[in-house]
Amino acid sequence: MRLLITGINGLLGQNLVKEFSHDHGISGIDLNPGIYPESESITVAQLDLNKTADLKRHILETAPDALIHTAAYTNVDKAEDDRDLASAINAKVPEELALICSEQNIPMIHISTDYVFNGDQGPYREADNCDPRGHYAESKYAGEQAVLKLGGQVAVIRPNVMYGHGRDLKSSFVAWLIGELTQGRPVNIVDDQYSNPSYARRLSSAIRLILDKKAWDVWHFGSKEVVSRYTFALKVADSFGLPTDLISAISTGDLNQRAPRPMRSGLICEKLKQKLGFPILNIDEELQLLKEEMNAT
Numbered sequence: 507m508r509l510l511i512t513g514i515n516g517l518l519g520q521n522l523v524k525e526f527s528h529d530h531g532i533s534g535i536d537l538n539p540g541i542y543p544e545s546e547s548i549t550v551a552q553l554d555l556n557k558t559a560d561l562k563r564h565i566l567e568t569a570p571d572a573l574i575h576t577a578a579y580t581n582v583d584k585a586e587d588d589r590d591l592a593s594a595i596n597a598k599v600p601e602e603l604a605l606i607c608s609e610q611n612i613p614m615i616h617i618s619t620d621y622v623f624n625g626d627q628g629p630y631r632e633a634d635n636c637d638p639r640g641h642y643a644e645s646k647y648a649g650e651q652a653v654l655k656l657g658g659q660v661a662v663i664r665p666n667v668m669y670g671h672g673r674d675l676k677s678s679f680v681a682w683l684i685g686e687l688t689q690g691r692p693v694n695i696v697d698d699q700y701s702n703p704s705y706a707r708r709l710s711s712a713i714r715l716i717l718d719k720k721a722w723d724v725w726h727f728g729s730k731e732v733v734s735r736y737t738f739a740l741k742v743a744d745s746f747g748l749p750t751d752l753i754s755a756i757s758t759g760d761l762n763q764r765a766p767r768p769m770r771s772g773l774i775c776e777k778l779k780q781k782l783g784f785p786i787l788n789i790d791e792e793l794q795l796l797k798e799e800m801n802a803t
């Protein structure tokens with residue numbers, strides 16, 4: 507089996523490589539050359555997904571058994587000013603990919619987000635009404651809807667507040683927090699944004715299960731309990747033996763962020779557990795797994 511992974515250098519991309527590289531051939535696409543040593547089983551093409559003709563040619567040449575689309579314009583605040591680019595990457599690219607995949611009969615996993623919901627009354631089930639707020643949210647919603655509209659062998663997975671281990675990652679809340687607390691620097695964390703964070707290593711295992719079972723549907727993935735970001739930060743500090751007294755609670759309004767955030771978010775993951783038998787763990791269990799993963803590398 508050969509998988510094609512877009513955004514292979516990103517947080518989820520790297521975790522998918524960990525999940526699949528021992529028993530799959532992997533072709534990756536990313537804007538930058540990549541972080542993987544030359545090998546027969548992992549090859550990375552430096553390619554802008556917006557270049558549709560090049561993208562199509564590359565997919566035809568690679569002829570993957572499945573495509574996992576993780577790449578996105580992920581800077582939520584910058585997307586407010588950079589609307590055309592955010593829409594191109596988050597809405598147009600998934601649509602093009604879904605078209606190519608459906609023409610070539612290639613199963614596609616598309617990564618969406620909890621931002622498709624307005625965050626007024628979470629946590630949300632897969633079938634709940636979407637109401638994206640802000641341009642990142644709207645563009646991601648347009649992307650997942652375009653993919654779902656084409657249908658066929660397509661699964662859409664929505665994580666929220668993703669974290670995990672990886673190399674040279676540009677933005678990872680947990681890695682940043684551990685870094686700050688290790689250096690003894692105080693941090694301010696919002697206590698009014700709620701989510702059930704998604705551990706990227708286990709999300710990658712869930713993606714394997716969805717592919718194995720050909721579970722073409724919409725799936726939510728996160729941890730068992732919904733907590734504020736402040737509580738999550740305390741849990742991270744506890745798990746890694748770092749000082750919790752450096753963490754102060756602030757409110758979202760204090761940050762003056764450009765884009766709105768889903769405040770009462772969170773994703774109910776019962777469907778993944780009930781239909782596919784995938785165990786949903788609590789945050790402390792997943793942080794323990796992250797710690798083991800970090801110690802092992």
Ligand SMILES: NC(=O)c1ccc[n+]([C@@H]2O[C@H](COP(=O)([O-])OP(=O)(O)OC[C@H]3O[C@@H](n4cnc5c(N)ncnc54)[C@H](OP(=O)(O)O)[C@@H]3O)[C@@H](O)[C@H]2O)c1
Pocket residue numbers: 512513514515516517518519535536537538553554555556575576577578579580595617618619620646664665666667668669675676677
């Ligand atoms: N991180 C979260 O908290 C979170 C939460 C919910 C959902 N998600 C979704 O999960 C998915 C994966 O997120 P992530 O955190 O792993 O993202 P990430 O770390 O930002 O990785 C995305 C990768 O895609 C690349 N990329 C961006 N535009 C590209 C283009 N035009 N052509 C080729 N490659 C391009 C990026 O390159 P550059 O770095 O050079 O731009 C980056 O290496 C995304 O779809 C995101 O919307 C993320």
